[in-house]
Amino acid sequence: MLKSNVRKSKKLLTKIAAGFLLMALFSTALTGCGGEEKGGEPADSANSTSTPADTSVTLPFKETVTFRVWDPLMSTALPIMKNYAESELNKELERRLNVRIEYIHPTEGSAKEQFNLMLTSGDIPDFIVGTFGDYPGGREKAFEDGILVDIKNEIPKYAPDLAKIYEAYPDLLMDVETEEGRQFGVPFLKGDESIYTFFGGFLRKDWLTELELPVPETIDELYTVLKAFKEQKGATAPFTGTVGNIKGMYFTGAWGINQDYFIEDGKVVYGAIDPRFKEYTKTMVKWYKEGLLDPELATNNTKTIDAKITGNQAGATVGNTGSGLGKYLPLMKNKDPEFDLVAMPYPVLNKGDFNPFMAKDGPTVNNGAWNITSACENLPEALAFLNYGYTKEGSLLYNFGIEGVSYTLEDGYPKYTDLVTNNPNGQPIATMGQYYTRAFKDGPFVQDKRYFEQYMALPQQQESLKTWTKYAKQVTEANKNYRGTLTPDEVSQTTTKQNEINTYKDEMFLKWLMGKEDVDATWDKYVEQIKRLGIEDIIQVRQNAYDRFIEKFPQALNPQSFNISDIFDK
Amino acid sequence: MPELKMQPQHLIYKKPSLIQAIKKDYKKNKWLILMALPVVAWYILFHYVPMYGVIIAFKQFSPIKGIWDSAWVGLRHFQDFFNSISAWRVIRNTLLINFYQLLFAFPAPIILALLLNEVKSKYFKKTIQTVTYLPHFVSTVVICGMIIDFFAKSGLINDIVAYFGGSRTIFLVEAGWFRTIYVGTGIWQGVGWGSIIYLASLTAIDTELYEAVTIDGAGRWKQFVHITLPGIAPTIVILLIMNIGHMMSEGYEKVILLYNPSTYETADIISSYVYRRGLVEANYSFSAAVGLFNSIVNLTLIVTANYVSRKVNETSLW
Numbered sequence: 048m049l050k051s052n053v054r055k056s057k058k059l060l061t062k063i064a065a066g067f068l069l070m071a072l073f074s075t076a077l078t079g080c081g082g083e084e085k086g087g088e089p090a091d092s093a094n095s096t097s098t099p100a101d102t103s104v105t106l107p108f109k110e111t112v113t114f115r116v117w118d119p120l121m122s123t124a125l126p127i128m129k130n131y132a133e134s135e136l137n138k139e140l141e142r143r144l145n146v147r148i149e150y151i152h153p154t155e156g157s158a159k160e161q162f163n164l165m166l167t168s169g170d171i172p173d174f175i176v177g178t179f180g181d182y183p184g185g186r187e188k189a190f191e192d193g194i195l196v197d198i199k200n201e202i203p204k205y206a207p208d209l210a211k212i213y214e215a216y217p218d219l220l221m222d223v224e225t226e227e228g229r230q231f232g233v234p235f236l237k238g239d240e241s242i243y244t245f246f247g248g249f250l251r252k253d254w255l256t257e258l259e260l261p262v263p264e265t266i267d268e269l270y271t272v273l274k275a276f277k278e279q280k281g282a283t284a285p286f287t288g289t290v291g292n293i294k295g296m297y298f299t300g301a302w303g304i305n306q307d308y309f310i311e312d313g314k315v316v317y318g319a320i321d322p323r324f325k326e327y328t329k330t331m332v333k334w335y336k337e338g339l340l341d342p343e344l345a346t347n348n349t350k351t352i353d354a355k356i357t358g359n360q361a362g363a364t365v366g367n368t369g370s371g372l373g374k375y376l377p378l379m380k381n382k383d384p385e386f387d388l389v390a391m392p393y394p395v396l397n398k399g400d401f402n403p404f405m406a407k408d409g410p411t412v413n414n415g416a417w418n419i420t421s422a423c424e425n426l427p428e429a430l431a432f433l434n435y436g437y438t439k440e441g442s443l444l445y446n447f448g449i450e451g452v453s454y455t456l457e458d459g460y461p462k463y464t465d466l467v468t469n470n471p472n473g474q475p476i477a478t479m480g481q482y483y484t485r486a487f488k489d490g491p492f493v494q495d496k497r498y499f500e501q502y503m504a505l506p507q508q509q510e511s512l513k514t515w516t517k518y519a520k521q522v523t524e525a526n527k528n529y530r531g532t533l534t535p536d537e538v539s540q541t542t543t544k545q546n547e548i549n550t551y552k553d554e555m556f557l558k559w560l561m562g563k564e565d566v567d568a569t570w571d572k573y574v575e576q577i578k579r580l581g582i583e584d585i586i587q588v589r590q591n592a593y594d595r596f597i598e599k600f601p602q603a604l605n606p607q608s609f610n611i612s613d614i615f616d617k
Numbered sequence: 618m619p620e621l622k623m624q625p626q627h628l629i630y631k632k633p634s635l636i637q638a639i640k641k642d643y644k645k646n647k648w649l650i651l652m653a654l655p656v657v658a659w660y661i662l663f664h665y666v667p668m669y670g671v672i673i674a675f676k677q678f679s680p681i682k683g684i685w686d687s688a689w690v691g692l693r694h695f696q697d698f699f700n701s702i703s704a705w706r707v708i709r710n711t712l713l714i715n716f717y718q719l720l721f722a723f724p725a726p727i728i729l730a731l732l733l734n735e736v737k738s739k740y741f742k743k744t745i746q747t748v749t750y751l752p753h754f755v756s757t758v759v760i761c762g763m764i765i766d767f768f769a770k771s772g773l774i775n776d777i778v779a780y781f782g783g784s785r786t787i788f789l790v791e792a793g794w795f796r797t798i799y800v801g802t803g804i805w806q807g808v809g810w811g812s813i814i815y816l817a818s819l820t821a822i823d824t825e826l827y828e829a830v831t832i833d834g835a836g837r838w839k840q841f842v843h844i845t846l847p848g849i850a851p852t853i854v855i856l857l858i859m860n861i862g863h864m865m866s867e868g869y870e871k872v873i874l875l876y877n878p879s880t881y882e883t884a885d886i887i888s889s890y891v892y893r894r895g896l897v898e899a900n901y902s903f904s905a906a907v908g909l910f911n912s913i914v915n916l917t918l919i920v921t922a923n924y925v926s927r928k929v930n931e932t933s934l935w
Contacts, residue, residue, distance in 0.1 A: 166681075167680035167901075181899070183900065343769070346769070543697060546898070547701055547703065558879070561790065580702065
């Protein structure tokens with residue numbers, strides 16, 4: 048009895064030990080795989096150049112090719128699908144190209160953590176959509192770590208239509224290529240300058256009319272308007288939003304700065320310690336004290352902001368054409384027929400000035416880029432699949448969906464059907480648009496401005512885009528946005544310092560805003576502290592990165608505007 | 618001489634007795650041992666095996682290279698933490714929040730249990746228990762959503778304040794209010810659940826003792842002081858020691874749901890700081906280093922508390 052027990056427990060022990068060994072083996076096998084594939088990559092491409100058969104990847108594929116993709120799903124899509132694979136667009140893609148695409152969606156709000164956990168787990172899909180901004184060290188580090196692969200040399204071979212776009216608009220390379228000359232994925236492109244901007248401030252038009260005030264263009268005019276909203280319309284939070292909203296460049300731009308890094312005369316400037324930031328802060332403090340800014344800026348969320356705007360507590364805020372104007376106007380149409388909104392241009396200090404910063408997303412949209420990982424076993428097929436979006440046929444599919452179902456061609460103009468714009472089940476256009484197309488999200492294609500024209504159906508929306516791009520030309524000329532990529536080493540040198548600075552900066556700003564500290568009295572101490580935390584080192588590192596960028600892409604000094612959509616008309 | 622002979626005999630005798638004892642024990646408690654096995658396995662697999670991962674505190678962990686192949690960096694992450702301007706603030710905040718919890722939240726369930734013990738009506742007692750247990754079963758996220766609503770400018774608390782003529786405050790942006798709100802809502806959340814263990818130990822007190830003192834002429838208060846309190850004292854002491862062992866750790870969930878830059882001053886604690894640095898920025902080594910530091914302090918505290926308790930009132934964990 049005892050002996051058998053001992054034997055049993057011995058057996059159990061060996062089993063446990065074997066289990067551990069297995070686990071250990073498994074984990075090394077996983078990590079081993081990544082390394083191997085990285086090593087195998089150049090050999091593969093060498094092969095493909097020597098054998099002509101490899102270069103002829105044709106669509107649709109002869110055998111079904113499966114791809115897995117990490118791709119955040121927008122919450123607006125949730126009413127109609129839990130996974131993007133259910134979308135009509137995806138089914139059509141699978142039919143046309145003989146592919147199978149499996150989507151992995153992170154939970155909204157914790158995408159950052161899940162992204163890092165996914166990479167830690169070692170189970171990496173073929174494509175990862177996004178900037179890799181959350182990966183410590185960015186894409187270059189991900190490449191060094193063997194997660195991403197350099198596809199620059201493969202693009203002309205397997206993605207000829209994308210290559211054609213790069214050839215026609217070489218300025219695009221500034222956005223898709225690293226300073227080392229590597230490319231890790233294919234971009235989401237915006238086809239027309241008119242759809243680069245969709246963000247800005249807006250306010251109650253009916254109140255302005257009633258108070259006989261013009262749409263404010265300067266900070267002083269805005270002050271007058273907010274004051275009137277408070278005193279005459281009884282608004283308890285004349286301007287609502289989050290702290291991020293009032294610290295955003297929409298306001299700071301009036302003083303010619305942003306609160307982060309920007310370029311002035313070829314030098315990197317850190318906005319938050321610039322004397323102009325002090326002037327800006329003092330203005331905001333004054334507004335807050337006089338009750339012109341929402342006292343709950345620090346705790347606001349979308350829900351509370353919506354409630355204040357629809358409840359006549361607030362008269363102005365900042366937001367998007369689609370999710371801002373496009374939300375409130377239809378919402379209030381029946382409740383209050385008087386309710387109307389109007390966009391206000393990016394504010395300036397004096398009439399005749401221009402605001403050198405503008406929320407601008409294009410021609411490349413980095414968080415829509417499809418990056419190819421080392422886990423992708425069929426690189427030629429992957430690129431051929433991605434290339435489809437940059438063909439004329441693919442562009443129509445991605446932007447408008449299936450002809451006869453989600454759009455019809457009227458004199459060559461692809462018009463969304465009622466399924467999308469006026470869905471019988473009452474789903475909004477932003478939801479149905481994602482079900483039939485990818486234009487309402489992002490993807491490996493060129494976004495068509497005709498999508499936007501139909502999406503932004505309200506005249507106030509169309510007007511807002513014009514208002515917000517008032518200074519677009521001057522913004523491009525001023526060219527103040529920071530450019531440049533830090534090397535992985537530089538990232539690890541600066542991240543900790545930057546985080547400490549950010550925490551301190553955010554905290555001080557709120558203390559000033561809420562009147563707990565006096566700006567004049569503490570400003571020098573504040574600058575001193577940020578310097579002590581190492582801002583000068585970071586600026587130097589960023590300056591070097593900027594210089595490297597300019598050296599590699601001198602054209603960045605003279606940015607040109609162009610409309611990629613033109614390539615399909617040629 | 619005979620003594621010398623005795624000893625080897627004694628040794629020879631003792632050896633089989635050990636095996637026999639195990640054998641006997643196994644025979645007697647076969648099913649108990651079997652039942653304990655999964656728990657032991659769980660502890661080994663999920664608490665002891667992962668301990669080797671703590672070495673990433675001394676490495677620059679890269680998920681791709683794995684734990685073993687990541688480069689050693691020595692004490693860099695510890696230096697990083699202690700050199701950071703936030704270090705002392707988050708340590709102070711963690712200790713203070715825990716101190717206030719010990720001061721206010723720890724006695725709360727004891728008081729509730731004692732009060733319930735004095736209640737004669739069974740239905741009243743059960744109702745109170747159910748009502749106080751309820752918040753424990755609601756997810757922290759929901760609880761925090763409710764707290765944010767309650768403490769908003771147009772929320773319940775401000776409505777009450779305004780009704781009595783006070784002026785409305787936005788509590789959640791006032792650093793001075795954070796700990797009060799945190800500890801106060803913590804009591805609301807945990808008081809009922811926490812009282813269960815005390816109620817259980819109250820029922821274990823021999824009723825004959827009460828009868829005896831009643832005969833001796835002791836009133837309600839004397840009964841309470843001389844029978845009830847000493848009766849549950851060992852439970853209180855054990856839980857107190859365990860609480861002291863957690864002085865440096867406080868979950869981040871509730872903090873990150875309730876804080877904002879204007880309350881960092883009092884709200885930012887070690888775990889929320891580690892969450893920002895470690896999880897969100899994927900600096901796992903840094904979190905491991907801070908976690909290790911935390912555990913060491915906690916271990917020291919619990920050993921000290923246990924030692925003091927053993928010396929002073931002879932109740933201790935070990």
